Amino acid sequence: xxxxxxxxxxxxxxxxxxxxxxxxxxxxxxxxxxxxxxxxxxxxxxxxxxxxxxxxxxxxxxxxxxxxxxxxxxxxxxxxxxxxxxxxxxxxxxxxxxxxxxxxxxxxxxxxxxxxxxxxxxxxxxxxxxxxxxxxxxxxxxxxxxxxxxxxxxxxxxxxxxxxxxxxxxxxxxxxxxxxxxxxxxxxxxxxxxxxxxxxxxxxxxxxxxxxxxxxxxxxxxxxxxxxxxxxxxxxxxxxxxxxxxxxxxxxxxxxxxxxxxxxxxxxxxxxxxxxxxxxxxxxxxxxxxxxxxxxxxxxxxxxxxxxxxxxxxxxxxxxxxxxxxxxxxxxxxxxxxxxxxxxxxxxxxx
Numbered sequence: 001x002x003x004x005x006x007x008x009x010x011x012x013x014x015x016x017x018x019x020x021x022x023x024x025x026x027x028x029x030x031x032x033x034x035x036x037x038x039x040x041x042x043x044x045x046x047x048x049x050x051x052x053x054x055x056x057x058x059x060x061x062x063x064x065x066x067x068x069x070x071x072x073x074x075x076x077x078x079x080x081x082x083x084x085x086x087x088x089x090x091x092x093x094x095x096x097x098x099x100x101x102x103x104x105x106x107x108x109x110x111x112x113x114x115x116x117x118x119x120x121x122x123x124x125x126x127x128x129x130x131x132x133x134x135x136x137x138x139x140x141x142x143x144x145x146x147x148x149x150x151x152x153x154x155x156x157x158x159x160x161x162x163x164x165x166x167x168x169x170x171x172x173x174x175x176x177x178x179x180x181x182x183x184x185x186x187x188x189x190x191x192x193x194x195x196x197x198x199x200x201x202x203x204x205x206x207x208x209x210x211x212x213x214x215x216x217x218x219x220x221x222x223x224x225x226x227x228x229x230x231x232x233x234x235x236x237x238x239x240x241x242x243x244x245x246x247x248x249x250x251x252x253x254x255x256x257x258x259x260x261x262x263x264x265x266x267x268x269x270x271x272x273x274x275x276x277x278x279x280x281x282x283x284x285x286x287x288x289x290x291x292x293x294x295x296x297x298x299x300x301x302x303x304x305x306x307x308x309x310x311x312x313x314x315x316x317x318x319x320x321x322x323x324x325x326x327x328x329x330x331x332x333x334x335x336x337x338x339x340x341x342x343x344x345x346x347x348x349x350x351x
Contacts, residue, residue: 001288003224005320006311008327016340017160019170024195027335027342031326032350033318038333041190044300047345050203051254053246054300057185057263058208060176062087062142063149064215065163068114070106081105083112085120085132086152087182088215089232094134094141095123099215103130118144142179152182152215154339156305170340180212180235186302186339187260205254207245211236211262211283221307231309233282236266240278246295247276255297255349261310264317267295288312289320298347303330303337318346 020026023041030037030047039046048054064087069080083106089097100106106122112132113119120132134141151167173188174196200206214234221229246256246267258264269283270276271294286309299317304310315323326344335342 001225001227003221003307006308006315007306008324008331010306010331010337014331014334014337014341015156015160016336016338016342017157018166019189019340020336020342022194023174023190023192026190029326029330029333029335029342029344030347030351031318031322031344032347033322035351036326036329037351041343042195044195044345045198045202047347047351048199048202048204048257049255051205051249051252052257053205053207053249053254054199054257054259055207055209055242055246055263055267056173056175056188056191056259057211057213057266058173058175058177059181059185059210059212059262060179061151061172061181061184061213062179063145063168064152064182065150066114066145066148067150068112068119070110070112072110085112085130086215088129090180091131094136094138096132096134097129098132099128100130103128106130114148115144118148154183156338157340175208177208178210178212178237180210182215183213184339185211185213185260185262187300187343189340190300190343191259205245205249207242209236209238209242209263209266211266213262221309227288229286229309231284231286233284234262235281236269236283237280238266238270238278243276243278250295256295257298257300258296259300261299261301261304261313264296264299264313268293271295286312287316289316291316293317297349298345300343300345302339302341302343303327303335305338314346318348 026041028039028041066085071080084101086099087096110122120134123133124131150163151171153163171184212235223229269285270279
């Protein structure tokens with residue numbers, strides 16, 4: 001299965017650098033195996049039915065990007081250099097695996113200072129990462145991080161503009177609850193309180209699961225044969241209430257509609273053992289064409305990067321040729337792409 005099968009050309013000006021405002025004013029492309037409709041997020045009320053259940057990921061993005069300085073003595077003087085740190089994976093306690101720029105300019109044992117109270121020692125540099133030990137307990141660390149950290153916007157946005165205070169609201173769902181994500185479950189960003197209220201009144205049911213989206217979500221696929229690619233694991237949790245709600249909806253004939261690929265991956269992870277039950281742990285499920293979906297009936301998702309694992313996932317969901325045709329339609333109709341862009345509703349079973 002060659003990576004080139006999931007490639008497409010995207011005009012640079014279709015990459016969204018700010019979200020639609022209000023959130024629910026974004027566009028929505030609705031597609032089944034034989035239909036395509038151009039619509040708006042608010043029109044979900046037309047396409048969802050009473051008894052359907054939306055499954056949201058309630059993870060909360062942490063402001064994982066930090067700017068600090070490392071200090072070094074040179075010719076009898078103390079000189080400083082700016083360092084950018086992006087948290088990648090917690091190692092437990094106060095240690096984090098991180099990306100550092102410029103990595104080649106730092107050394108093991110050096111301390112990066114972010115504020116007078118907040119700093120970290122470089123414990124190890126290996127395989128493109130740096131292991132940092134912060135000078136605070138996990139509880140104090142989270143408080144300090146909320147003060148000085150920036151939201152970890154994707155590289156394709158950061159290359160066009162820096163993160164700012166608007167992103168601390170825009171890059172977070174209105175129902176975000178449990179901190180731990182290093183990237184937003186972006187399909188959830190389209191739902192504001194007004195739309196959620198209208199959906200409830202129409203008889204649409206909600207369930208919440210948690211998958212802490214990891215830094216590996218932006219990792220490129222470097223293997224030409226995609227089956228050799230290794231996905232970074234992410235921590236997820238589904239409680240007994242969500243399991244009962246989802247199974248009840250299935251039994252009553254309602255559809256399970258995952259809001260975002262993260263929610264979908266978590267639901268399908270549980271079914272790999274053949275039983276849908278409360279679950280927590282690490283998942284590195286890699287969904288590609290040929291995968292058999294057992295829980296998810298429809299998917300609301302943003303438009304994804306070419307040659308990405310998420311293009312493979314949605315190709316498994318609706319068929320690769322169909323997805324490529326849908327994406328060409330979206331480009332021709334000038335939908336906005338990626339994290340802050342528009343969304344699509346994919347329904348393999350029809351509208």
